Amino acid sequence: MNIGDTLFNSIKGTFNPSGNSLTGVGGIITLFLNIAFVLSGLILLFFFIMGGIGMIGSAGQSDPQKAEQAKKTITSAVIGFVIVFTSYWIVKLISSLLGIQNLIF
Numbered sequence: 889m890n891i892g893d894t895l896f897n898s899i900k901g902t903f904n905p906s907g908n909s910l911t912g913v914g915g916i917i918t919l920f921l922n923i924a925f926v927l928s929g930l931i932l933l934f935f936f937i938m939g940g941i942g943m944i945g946s947a948g949q950s951d952p953q954k955a956e957q958a959k960k961t962i963t964s965a966v967i968g969f970v971i972v973f974t975s976y977w978i979v980k981l982i983s984s985l986l987g988i989q990n991l992i993f
Contacts, residue, residue: 921979928972935965 942958983989 925972925976928968932965932969932972935961935968939965 939958939962942961943955946952946954946958
């Protein structure tokens with residue numbers, strides 16, 4: 889069993905479920921976009937959790953600055969979500985207009 893081939897095929901199946909080859913510029917862009925969207929979702933989740941913990945932690949304190957910072961964190965996470973969501977659909981639209989199949993998931 890070749891561990892490198894097994895790992896690469898596992899990664900290819902996860903981020904490129906269509907099974908297209910990852911050769912060429914298109915395959916590399918597809919892999920990059922899929923990984924970028926997954927990572928941005930994980931980062932978004934992290935900031936939502938951190939903002940929520942900040943809101944809970946500042947609930948009983950007399951320092952309103954901590955609550956304001958937690959609100960800013962959550963607001964920034966929502967703005968980031970809108971940007972990622974919009975960019976996802978723009979990429980889908982461009983791939984549809986150009987006739988590129990399975991550019992993203």
